[in-house]
Amino acid sequence: MNATQLQDFKDLLSVPSKTYKEEGMVKYITSVLDNIEGVSYYLDHKMNVYATKGKLPEGKYYPMFIAHTDTVHELQDKIVVKEEYLRKPNTFGKSYDDTEYLSLKGYLEDGTPTGIGGDDKVGIFIAIELLKTLNYCKVGLFVSEETGCIGSSQCDLSFLEDVGYAIQFDCPGDHLITEYCSGVQLYQKNGEFINKILPIFSKAMGCDIDQQSHPYTDVSQIKLKGDFSCINFSCGYYNMHTSKEFVVVQDVENAFNSALNMVNELGFELYEFLGPNDTYENDYDDDDLYTFNSTIWDNIEMEYTNDEFTIEDHRTDNFISLDYEQTVELYLFLKEQLNDKY
Numbered sequence: 001m002n003a004t005q006l007q008d009f010k011d012l013l014s015v016p017s018k019t020y021k022e023e024g025m026v027k028y029i030t031s032v033l034d035n036i037e038g039v040s041y042y043l044d045h046k047m048n049v050y051a052t053k054g055k056l057p058e059g060k061y062y063p064m065f066i067a068h069t070d071t072v073h074e075l076q077d078k079i080v081v082k083e084e085y086l087r088k089p090n091t092f093g094k095s096y097d098d099t100e101y102l103s104l105k106g107y108l109e110d111g112t113p114t115g116i117g118g119d120d121k122v123g124i125f126i127a128i129e130l131l132k133t134l135n136y137c138k139v140g141l142f143v144s145e146e147t148g149c150i151g152s153s154q155c156d157l158s159f160l161e162d163v164g165y166a167i168q169f170d171c172p173g174d175h176l177i178t179e180y181c182s183g184v185q186l187y188q189k190n191g192e193f194i195n196k197i198l199p200i201f202s203k204a205m206g207c208d209i210d211q212q213s214h215p216y217t218d219v220s221q222i223k224l225k226g227d228f229s230c231i232n233f234s235c236g237y238y239n240m241h242t243s244k245e246f247v248v249v250q251d252v253e254n255a256f257n258s259a260l261n262m263v264n265e266l267g268f269e270l271y272e273f274l275g276p277n278d279t280y281e282n283d284y285d286d287d288d289l290y291t292f293n294s295t296i297w298d299n300i301e302m303e304y305t306n307d308e309f310t311i312e313d314h315r316t317d318n319f320i321s322l323d324y325e326q327t328v329e330l331y332l333f334l335k336e337q338l339n340d341k342y
């Protein structure tokens with residue numbers, strides 16, 4: 001990342017944003033978009049931002065990049081962004097050695113730590129940098145993801161008509177992708193789309209990739225509306241949803257580079273994927289999020305035996321097994337999250 005990019009990144013990270021209080025962030029984004037040559041954009045009634053770079057010929061499809069404009073942290077007047085060298089904490093089952101990485105962390109003016117909101121300001125940063133770098137792409141920045149994908153569930157469908165595939169950067173750490181999201185399969189297992197891009201992402205991040213189920217993010221809503229493949233990747237934020245959150249600069253740069261290489265590899269074609277719509281009513285109603293979620297609850301089974309705790313999703317056959325020690329770890333993690341929030 002060059003000095004200008006790093007400064008732009010810090011500027012973006014210093015913009016406060018909280019679910020339903022996202023005006024400041026959207027204003028910041030539009031002021032940046034105003035200064036990127038060749039980009040046109042519009043906002044819808046929810047304040048979702050839709051940007052397009054370049055005009056592709058008929059029969060070609062845009063890569064679309066997705067992020068969300070809210071964070072879970074309380075809205076502050078000002079976030080002071082500091083550079084620090086930090087160790088990566090255990091993240092979704094991956095532990096790290098004691099290497100310290102150049103990181104950005106958020107503080108209030110009195111020095112109290114505050115969540116920097118890398119979830120998902122990193123995704124916004126990557127999307128904006130791609131608009132600057134690529135000749136052709138689309139970007140959708142959706143409001144209020146953290147309370148149930150409020151913005152993306154009402155995405156303007158006409159914007160998706162010439163999209164060939166959608167990529168979101170909204171996973172913590174450096175080693176995760178989302179294959180299933182809210183019970184929605186995002187791409188075809190072992191299909192052309194994933195087989196082309198997984199090695200690119202793995203190489204860029206410098207590690208093996210774990211295919212995980214992510215609770216929810218916008219890409220699941222977009223997948224329900226489009227016939228193209230979608231995916232969600234790690235982008236280098238750690239300790240998400242806590243005041244100790246930080247972002248690792250090198251991870252963000254690697255994720256950005258992986259996106260450039262993916263577009264090079266995938267090109268401006270349609271990577272059709274119809275799968276998930278088969279498992280849902282085709283007249284799925286956006287306003288019916290509660291019913292949608294309840295169908296997921298119906299399919300989740302938890303079992304606790306003497307030495308193992310298992311959560312299984314019958315819809316996808318995904319399951320997680322935790323031994324006693326891991327269950328304790330999970331308890332401590334949840335306790336920390338709740339203490340931080342309440």
Ligand SMILES: [Zn+2]
Pocket residue numbers: 068119120145170217
């Ligand atoms: Zn997020």
